[in-house]
Each structure stands twice: as C-alpha cells, then as structure tokens.
Amino acid sequence: MNTEIVKIEINNDKVSSSALEEKELSVFSKEELAAIKQAGEIIKNGGLVAFPTETVYGLGGDALNPESSKKIYAAKGRPSDNPLIVHIADFEDIYKITSKVPDNAKKLANAFWPGPLTMILPKSDIVPRETTGGLDTVAVRFPSDFVAQEFIRAAGGFVAAPSANISGRPSPTEAKYVIQDMDGRIDMIIDGGENEIGLESTIVDLTIDPPQVLRPGFITNEMLGDVLNEKVETDRAIIEADSGIAPRAPGMKYRHYAPKGILVIVEGNREEVVSEINRRLEEDKANGFRTGVIASDETIGEYSADVSKSSGKAGDQFTAAHRLYSILRSFDDENAERIYSESFALDGFGAAIMNRLLKAAGHQIIKL
Ligand code: TXA
Ligand code: MG
Numbered sequence: 001m002n003t004e005i006v007k008i009e010i011n012n013d014k015v016s017s018s019a020l021e022e023k024e025l026s027v028f029s030k031e032e033l034a035a036i037k038q039a040g041e042i043i044k045n046g047g048l049v050a051f052p053t054e055t056v057y058g059l060g061g062d063a064l065n066p067e068s069s070k071k072i073y074a075a076k077g078r079p080s081d082n083p084l085i086v087h088i089a090d091f092e093d094i095y096k097i098t099s100k101v102p103d104n105a106k107k108l109a110n111a112f113w114p115g116p117l118t119m120i121l122p123k124s125d126i127v128p129r130e131t132t133g134g135l136d137t138v139a140v141r142f143p144s145d146f147v148a149q150e151f152i153r154a155a156g157g158f159v160a161a162p163s164a165n166i167s168g169r170p171s172p173t174e175a176k177y178v179i180q181d182m183d184g185r186i187d188m189i190i191d192g193g194e195n196e197i198g199l200e201s202t203i204v205d206l207t208i209d210p211p212q213v214l215r216p217g218f219i220t221n222e223m224l225g226d227v228l229n230e231k232v233e234t235d236r237a238i239i240e241a242d243s244g245i246a247p248r249a250p251g252m253k254y255r256h257y258a259p260k261g262i263l264v265i266v267e268g269n270r271e272e273v274v275s276e277i278n279r280r281l282e283e284d285k286a287n288g289f290r291t292g293v294i295a296s297d298e299t300i301g302e303y304s305a306d307v308s309k310s311s312g313k314a315g316d317q318f319t320a321a322h323r324l325y326s327i328l329r330s331f332d333d334e335n336a337e338r339i340y341s342e343s344f345a346l347d348g349f350g351a352a353i354m355n356r357l358l359k360a361a362g363h364q365i366i367k368l
Helices: 017-021 030-044 066-076 091-097 103-112 146-154 175-182 221-228 270-286 317-333 350-360
Strands: 004-007 049-051 058-062 085-087 117-122 137-141 188-191 202-205 212-215 262-267 291-295 307-310 338-342 365-367
Touching: 004 175, 030 049, 030 058, 030 146, 030 188, 049 146, 049 175, 058 066, 058 085, 091 103, 091 137, 103 117, 103 221, 175 188, 175 317, 262 270, 262 350, 270 291, 270 338, 307 317, 317 350
Parallel strands: 004 188, 049 188, 085 137, 117 202, 262 338, 262 365, 291 307, 291 338
Antiparallel strands: 049 058, 117 137, 202 212
16 A cells, blocks of 8 residues: 655644634645645545644544444554544534533543543444444543644544554654554555654543543543542552453553563662663673663763663653653664663653553563
8 A cells, every 4th residue: 555645744832722713714734734635535435544643643544434443453453352542623523422421521621622631431323333342432532733633624523543553562753653653554644743742642431430540641630630529540450560450441451662672660769770770781781682771861871771862851751751652662773672761750740651661661660
C-alpha cells in the first residue's frame, strides 16, 4: 500500500480561542483544509489515517464500521480483544455512541474536554463490538488538538483510534515514528509535528461507582477528584504489577512501550543512583553490551553510557513525559542493549510517567 504523507503544522498555543469562535476564521490554509477533507473521505470509505492529537499520534478508522476496526487491529498487529478509543469532536455526539451519560461524565467533560481524558461509558447499539473489543462499554475522547478535531469532523464524527505504533512499541509522538511503524500499512499519515503532551490520555471508568482511573495521564486523580467531589483511585491491577488481578483496561495487561534492549529503573538518592548505574554500566560494557541511560540535565554528565539521554531538569514532569517515548525509541535506533533509568517522583503527572516507564522496564526496578 502506498501511504500518502501530508504536513499540517499548527502551533496550538498561538491560536487564540476568540479567533476560533468566529466561525469564518480558520486556522488552516485552503490546501490544508483540502488535505483534511481528503483524509476524512478515506475514513468514510473504510480506509485508515494516522493523525496527531495533543497526547500521541492516533491510527484512525471509522468507529462505526466493523471492517475499519478489523483493519486497525491488522495494521497494528494488535490483539482484537483490546478495545479502541472512539474520538469525537463535538460533545453532543457522546449521546449517539453511549446509552447513558451520567452526571459525573458531564462534569468531567465540562472541566477537561476537549483534552487528554478518555471516559468509559455504556455503549449504544451503533458502536460495533469490533470497535470495543467485544465489550458493552465504549471509551470516548474529545481531543483538543485542532488538526484532530477538523479531521474527526471531516471523517463523519466518530474516529476509532489506538496509538499509531506497532503493538508493543512506544506510542509515536512525532510523525517520523508513525512513518517508521506504519508506512505501507495505512492510506495516509497527517504530520502535525510533535505532540504537545507525549503520553496517552488518562482513562477513567464511569461505569463503576466510585469511578476508577484505568490508565494514569496528564489529568491526575486529584484533578478528577476535585471535579467529582470524591476520591478517585487507580485500578489496583495497574499499581501492583504482581497482584495477578486483571486490569479493567484490557490494553494495560500487555507488555508495552518497551525498547528492544533490557531496561532497569534505579531508585534512591541521587549519589547512590549515579554510582549504582555507573557500576552496572561498567559491568555491561565489560560483557560487550552497548549501554544506555535516562538521566536528568543535572546528572547526565556523570554517566559513562554509550547512549545518554536527558529527560529534562530534575522535577520537570512535563518535559520528562514529553520526551519519554522518543528517548525509548532512540535506544532502539542506536542499538542500546542494557539501559538504566533514574526513577521519577509519583506525585501529579509523575504517576503516569512511572506507569509507562515501569511497563517499558517490565517492572524491573532496583530500590537502593
Ligand atoms: O491519548 C490517547 O488515548 C491515544 C490517542 C490516539 O487518543 N489513544 C490511545 O489508544 O492511547 P490505545 O488504543 O493505545 O489505548 C487505549 C486503551 C487500551 O488500554 C484499552 O484497553 C483501553 O484504552 N480501553 C478502550 N476501550 C475500553 C473499554 N471499553 N473498557 C476498558 N478499557 C478500554
Ligand atoms: Mg497504545
């Protein structure tokens, strides 16, 4: 298959919302609008298009067409019991794909949509089970990225989209990674530049009481709890790796985000971590392995790895999240075989960073 690649790069920060509210004003050029329209036609005709969102790139198909969902699973190499997120670009559309929208869903939508939050709700009959991995519930997300929104509207309003990576690889946060994984497998890739956040959306299950976070993300449990006026906890299966409990989000059970090399997290105070990682690096080098390190701006100079990457200033969670997947992919590009990462604090957005890092490491963590 020949994959067409189109570039539509908008800086969301520079677009004023008042400009957007005036319907005549478009943030897109005529050519860009034509390309997005074409992408929408591909979806309506049962094809697949990768597109940017504020979190990671999505691999889109028509959420209401069972054949499209089957194609998505095939392109990703993903097990078909792993449900897809349905992306909308108009809040009212939630009523078409769900059978019940509880008050807490309305409150969360009000506070966080459009944005990096996915809500699990009971599905309506028009959503095929091929899209929901056989479940009676559906994951719904209204992304804030303008390219995503325009594309979803052009596609008919309901775009099923997992992250646009081959199953098991880190989610793509730049078009070049989508191209690496999907070139030749799908009809079109919309290159919208680097994704703003770089980690997948927070998933909250509203079909249970109290609601539960199934995947941590930029919208934290505290932020959800503040809006809902109750304490929101994370699915225990996600926090306790060895609990043997099945996670409620089927996708969370799979090995994921993993580099090809072996990744180990080292946790402790700064001096101890640096010396322990350096000791292991020496050992690995003596054994002939190519080595890698995920450090911070403050510590990167202290390591002797073949490939050293900084996740930003210590404590800068936004930068760490933004860089995580491209760092993991760069280890593959540079053939790192033994990789060590410093650990991250668990507060705020840190819970999401550590969730992904632990999965990438197959939960190998050394606590000093
Ligand atoms: O930020 C994101 O959410 C990105 C962008 C493209 O929007 N999408 C994304 O999709 O991360 P994906 O397919 O890689 O992850 C979706 C997760 C999986 O873990 C899946 O099991 C879970 O959502 N999920 C989807 N529908 C569900 C449902 N009905 N019940 C429970 N979990 C569900
Ligand atoms: Mg994914």
